Amino acid sequence: MLDATPNRRDRLPNRPGVGYKPQHFNAIMEDARPVEWLEVHAENYMGAGGRPLAQMRHLAERFAISVHGVGLSIGGEAPLDREHLARLKHLIDWLQPAQFSEHLAWSTHDSHFLNDLLPLPYTEETLARVCEHIIQVQDVLGLQMLLENPSTYLAFAESQMAETDFLAEIARRTGCGLLLDVNNVFVSATNQKTDPKSYIDAFPMHAVGEIHLGGHDEDEDDHGAPLLIDSHGAEVVDPVWALYDYTIEKAGPRPTLIEWDNDVPDWPTLAAEATRAAAVLDKVTA
Amino acid sequence: MNVNQATFTTAVLDPETAAPAGLTDPEGRPAGKRFSVYRNNVVVSLTSALETAFPVIHALVGEEFFKAMAGVFLRAHPPSSPLMMFYGTEMADFLADFEPVKHLGYLPDTARLELALRESYHAADAAPMDPETLVNLPPDRLMETRLRLSPAVRLVRSAYPITSIWRAHHDPAAEKPQMRAEDALIMRPEYDPTVHRLPPGGAAFIGALMNGNKLGGAVAAAEEAAEDFDLTQTLGLLIGGQAIIGTEEEV
Numbered sequence: 001m002l003d004a005t006p007n008r009r010d011r012l013p014n015r016p017g018v019g020y021k022p023q024h025f026n027a028i029m030e031d032a033r034p035v036e037w038l039e040v041h042a043e044n045y046m047g048a049g050g051r052p053l054a055q056m057r058h059l060a061e062r063f064a065i066s067v068h069g070v071g072l073s074i075g076g077e078a079p080l081d082r083e084h085l086a087r088l089k090h091l092i093d094w095l096q097p098a099q100f101s102e103h104l105a106w107s108t109h110d111s112h113f114l115n116d117l118l119p120l121p122y123t124e125e126t127l128a129r130v131c132e133h134i135i136q137v138q139d140v141l142g143l144q145m146l147l148e149n150p151s152t153y154l155a156f157a158e159s160q161m162a163e164t165d166f167l168a169e170i171a172r173r174t175g176c177g178l179l180l181d182v183n184n185v186f187v188s189a190t191n192q193k194t195d196p197k198s199y200i201d202a203f204p205m206h207a208v209g210e211i212h213l214g215g216h217d218e219d220e221d222d223h224g225a226p227l228l229i230d231s232h233g234a235e236v237v238d239p240v241w242a243l244y245d246y247t248i249e250k251a252g253p254r255p256t257l258i259e260w261d262n263d264v265p266d267w268p269t270l271a272a273e274a275t276r277a278a279a280v281l282d283k284v285t286a
Numbered sequence: 287m288n289v290n291q292a293t294f295t296t297a298v299l300d301p302e303t304a305a306p307a308g309l310t311d312p313e314g315r316p317a318g319k320r321f322s323v324y325r326n327n328v329v330v331s332l333t334s335a336l337e338t339a340f341p342v343i344h345a346l347v348g349e350e351f352f353k354a355m356a357g358v359f360l361r362a363h364p365p366s367s368p369l370m371m372f373y374g375t376e377m378a379d380f381l382a383d384f385e386p387v388k389h390l391g392y393l394p395d396t397a398r399l400e401l402a403l404r405e406s407y408h409a410a411d412a413a414p415m416d417p418e419t420l421v422n423l424p425p426d427r428l429m430e431t432r433l434r435l436s437p438a439v440r441l442v443r444s445a446y447p448i449t450s451i452w453r454a455h456h457d458p459a460a461e462k463p464q465m466r467a468e469d470a471l472i473m474r475p476e477y478d479p480t481v482h483r484l485p486p487g488g489a490a491f492i493g494a495l496m497n498g499n500k501l502g503g504a505v506a507a508a509e510e511a512a513e514d515f516d517l518t519q520t521l522g523l524l525i526g527g528q529a530i531i532g533t534e535e536e537v
Binding site: 029043044046047048049050051052053054070071072073077081083084086106107108109110111112113115116119120121136153154155156157158191192193194219221222223225227230 | 290310316321365369407408412437477
């Protein structure tokens with residue numbers, strides 16, 4: 001059994017946070033500035049005990065925690081995995097995080113978990129199914145969740161709606177909030193040959209409870225067109241910072257996460273990215 | 287044309303199939319390489335999870351072979367749950383049957399050892415028992431006592447030198463493994479699992495404890511397995527590894 005409930009914080013501050021990596025534990029406990037909150041992948045903390053949960057107990061005493069799920073498969077055609085949802089509830093009840101978020105994507109089919117965020121067609125049928133799943137998650141967890149916009153590499157011929165309309169309608173029907181990943185906007189807009197600023201303009205900004213920033217890789221498709229790939233494995237590039245600036249000017253300050261999951265850098269490098277986000281937030285807060 | 291998730295999944299896992307029709311680029315042309323991004327993400331992320339999970343197997347067979355083998359494994363055994371910390375439970379059986387390495391008999395048990403280490407790492411916390419409690423029991427009552435072991439304790443028995451192989455990988459100065467049977471005991475004092483080679487009879491003893499036998503029964507099992515079984519030594523090992531978390535005596 002898990003012991004001692006950490007101090008609960010009701011919401012994330014409109015300040016920079018980072019995706020937590022265990023190798024940064026000592027640096028964070030010593031001096032985390034300017035980072036004020038941490039995000040963890042839910043599935044990494046579903047073991048029964050040991051170091052991951054012990055570290056989380058320490059961190060949750062000092063920092064607001066955001067739990068970010070990567071395995072619920074909210075866009076899946078099949079019903080949600082009840083066992084997994086129960087594990088998630090156990091974690092949320094114990095950790096009492098400030099926030100829980102998941103993805104507009106699917107990852108499980110026929111009990112095979114593919115460990116990637118796979119794309120969905122934007123149709124009435126998908127919309128109804130995703131809404132049903134979100135309502136179920138919010139019911140079971142007893143909280144309002146956030147749903148994140150995906151990075152996409154291709155389009156579905158059957159899609160009937162713009163992604164922004166699709167997400168706005170989900171938020172309207174389910175009362176969930178949204179997590180706006182600005183790097184994903186840049187990646188998807190480049191890949192879909194659309195304008196990233198128009199996406200931000202069309203996004204239901206009132207529902208945004210958190211922003212993500214991360215790095216991506218560059219490639220080309222079969223016809224030589226740019227193909228950007230969400231990698232969370234590098235620095236945030238300047239055009240994404242510019243789009244973040246544009247977003248914050250429109251939306252006002254929001255909790256902003258630096259996501260760096262692969263080729264994880266040392267703490268000073270990660271903290272420098274958070275400092276850059278803090279400067280953007282300071283401009284609108286001052 | 288609509289693309290359902292069954293079609294998508296099949297195509298993601300099969301590099302020989304084309305991207306499903308109905309998936310396009312912005313001009314409406316077939317998705318081609320754009321679909322391969324998902325295919326590549328799935329294969330790369332699962333391969334990397336297996337590398338993290340089985341570092342000794344990875345070192346034993348080498349990077350190139352491991353990648354190719356992981357590609358076969360992940361298609362035969364995609365994860366059955368989103369808990370990637372436990373991905374690869376089928377690896378030992380897979381290695382035993384995988385033609386190119388079938389002759390390397392030590393691989394399956396080495397994989398079992400690595401899986402057991404991960405299970406131990408994530409097992410529930412349990413405070414160790416004060417060893418004085420054991421010392422203070424009169425011998426006749428001691429033999430009627432059941433020892434409760436920590437949930438982080440694992441036993442892996444092998445006809446191969448699995449603890450020496452494991453140690454050689456983690457400590458370049460360690461003795462070269464010699465061909466012999468070895469039983470591995472994994473314990474987790476606080477948060478870092480440790481690997482020990484058990485003395486003769488040790489595995490029979492601990493296995494009997496794990497199966498709920500009283501200390502007396504476990505000693506009998508151990509002595510049957512090895513005449514020179516040393517109870518004090520094995521109990522000392524368990525106490526040192528904070529593996530005993532309580533006793534149960536029948537009233």
